[in-house]
Each structure stands twice: as C-alpha cells, then as structure tokens.
C-alpha cells in the first residue's frame with residue numbers, strides 16, 4: 001500500500017491555541033505541519049514543546065512539529081509547494097501593524113490555500129476575504145483553555161472543542177467551502193482525542209462567543225480581576241458584565257442573530273469558581289501585551305452605531321480599553337505623547 005499524501009498545513013502563531021493545533025494535527029498523522037515560532041523559536045528548536053494537556057495527557061516533552069520556522073515562508077517567491085491550509089493562531093490586533101493579512105499573505109496561494117482563523121472576535125475575516133476572494137476562509141470558534149506559561153511550555157486545561165465552518169458571504173461556492181471545512185475537521189480529529197463540529201451558522205456562533213468575550217474579557221483587562229472574583233463581588237456582574245452581555249444580545253438581534261433566552265445567565269456562571277480564571281484579554285493586559293479590543297469590543301460598538309442601537313456600557317468599556325492600548329503603544333514606542341494637528345484639547 002502506498003503512503004498517504006499528507007496535507008501541508010502552516011500554523012502561524014505557536015502560543016496556546018496554535019501549539020495544541022500543531023500537536024493534534026501531527027499526532028493524527030494526516031497533516032505535515034510547518035509551525036511559525038517567534039519568541040519561543042530558540043527554546044522550541046532546542047527542546048521542543050512541553051505540554052500538559054487535559055485531552056492528550058500530561059508530561060509530554062520534546063514535541064516538535066515536522067517543520068519549525070521563525071518567519072512566514074514566501075511560497076511564490078521561494079517556489080514552495082502550496083499550503084492546503086494556513087491556520088491563524090496569533091492574537092488578532094488590527095490596530096497594530098503588521099496586521100494578520102500582512103503576516104499571512106506571503107504563505108497564501110491564490111485560489112488554493114484555505115485560511116482557518118481560530119481567533120476570537122467579529123469581522124476578522126473581512127480583510128482576508130477582500131485580498132483573497134478566490135480562497136476559502138474558515139471560522140473556528142474555540143473553547144480550549146490553552147496558555148503558554150513560559151517559552152515553549154503549554155498548559156491545556158479545557159476541552160479543545162471547536163466549531164468550524166465557512167464565514168458568510170464568500171465569493172467561493174458554498175460546496176467548496178463546506179468541503180474544505182469538513183476535510184480540516186477530519187485532519188484535526190484524526191488524533192482521536194478531540195471533538196470538533198461543523199458549524200452551519202458561523203454568524204450565530206461568533207455573536208454567541210462575543211457575549212462572553214466582550215464582557216468578561218474586557219472587564220478582566222480593565223479591572224485586572226478574575227471571573228470568580230467578579231461573581232463573588234456581585235457588583236462587577238450587575239454593573240458591568242451583565243449590562244455588556246445584554247447589549248451584545250441586543251446588537252446581535254439588530255443584525256439578525258437571535259441568541260437564546262437566558263444566554264447571559266448561563267455564560268455568567270460558566271467558569272469554575274474554585275480557580276482564579278482570567279480570560280485572555282485580562283492576561284494580555286496584565287503582561288503589558290497588546291489586547292484584542294478592536295474585534296472583541298470595537299466591532300460590536302460599530303455594529304451598534306450602524307444599526308442605531310444604544311450600547312452605553314460597551315461604548316464606555318471600549319473607551320477604557322482604547323486608553324489601555326494607547327498606554328501599551330507608548331511603552332512600546334508606537335505612540336508619542338504630543339498634540340497632533342486638529343486636537344481640540346491642545
């Protein structure tokens with residue numbers, strides 16, 4: 001029997017989500033993974049990844065994807081065989097260059113490569129679909145809890161259950177997009193340890209996830225607080241988290257997405273209370289990293305404005321998050337404190 005041709009998969013970003021994707025795809029045996037590492041490149045090329053995983057087991061050491069690179073390959077220029085899939089697992093920060101489009105473009109073969117976006121937030125697909133109208137772009141909404149605790153060291157402690165499906169309004173045929181999504185699910189779940197499902201309604205799934213992320217993630221970033229403490233306080237839920245959730249539910253309705261009755265109550269109680277869980281934006285803010293505030297809060301706020309819906313809590317939270325991001329930009333040299341032309345407060 002001849003050997004099976006493995007799918008060429010590029011994973012851009014090997015933090016929590018990207019490393020667990022590399023591990024699932026490689027151990028499934030149907031994919032030949034090229035992983036892009038950045039700050040963890042030296043650690044990973046030397047020692048491989050160390051992983052403690054709820055689903056794959058604890059104490060995994062020395063894991064190395066088939067190929068490890070420290071920059072995204074320029075497929076056309078370097079005359080490489082096209083990638084069938086490019087999986088995007090960086091944080092998505094459109095207000096800081098390079099954008100996701102800038103980062104992944106060199107690796108995409110027009111008309112061939114499917115882009116899999118395993119990132120939180122709204123409208124993240126728009127720039128990719130505009131630049132590559134003849135490529136399938138897939139949405140993966142992840143519930144995995146995976147963190148890179150130090151360079152090349154990953155803790156994975158929640159089920160890797162992703163809903164994957166085509167973003168709406170693509171120029172490619174729905175049949176081609178569905179086939180690409182189902183094939184990727186097959187490659188990923190071949191490891192036998194995780195359950196992924198085909199997503200028939202990406203718009204719904206993304207808005208549903210926003211109910212949690214827009215509220216809990218951003219309040220965690222502003223207050224530096226875990227979700228158990230927010231619930232124990234009562235006031236943080238009553239004054240911030242629940243009103244933000246209710247606004248997302250109202251904006252979703254205005255754009256044609258009916259979220260289930262009681263979704264706010266359910267998601268408020270979703271995290272365990274015996275650990276101090278801090279959602280990703282809270283972790284990034286605490287580390288002084290850029291935060292994913294534009295796709296998680298800015299986009300819903302803009303959708304609300306377009307639909308004529310009032311969203312005062314989200315609007316205020318967005319103001320705080322923009323301030324936090326500006327402080328990070330100043331620390332990293334991307335913003336200088338000076339009056340620009342036209343500033344009325346000079």
Ligand SMILES: NC(=O)C1=CN([C@@H]2O[C@H](COP(=O)(O)OP(=O)(O)OC[C@H]3O[C@@H](n4cnc5c(N)ncnc54)[C@H](OP(=O)(O)O)[C@@H]3O)[C@@H](O)[C@H]2O)C=CC1
Pocket residue numbers: 012013014015016017018036037038039040089090091092098103118119120142143144145146147148280292
């Ligand atoms: N972690 C989780 O449990 C969940 C995460 N998500 C979403 O998944 C996405 C990924 O999150 P997560 O894995 O936690 O993120 P991490 O911050 O852990 O990892 C992101 C990785 O991308 C790398 N990266 C960023 N920019 C580049 C670049 N230009 N070139 C190469 N590598 C780059 C980072 O490198 P460096 O370290 O050098 O910055 C880092 O290794 C986010 O959108 C998040 O919201 C969704 C659900 C759950």
Ligand SMILES: CC(C)(CO)C(=O)C(=O)O
Pocket residue numbers: 120142143144145146213217278279280281
């Ligand atoms: C809460 C979680 C881990 C989703 O499962 C998430 O999306 C985040 O922290 O940003």
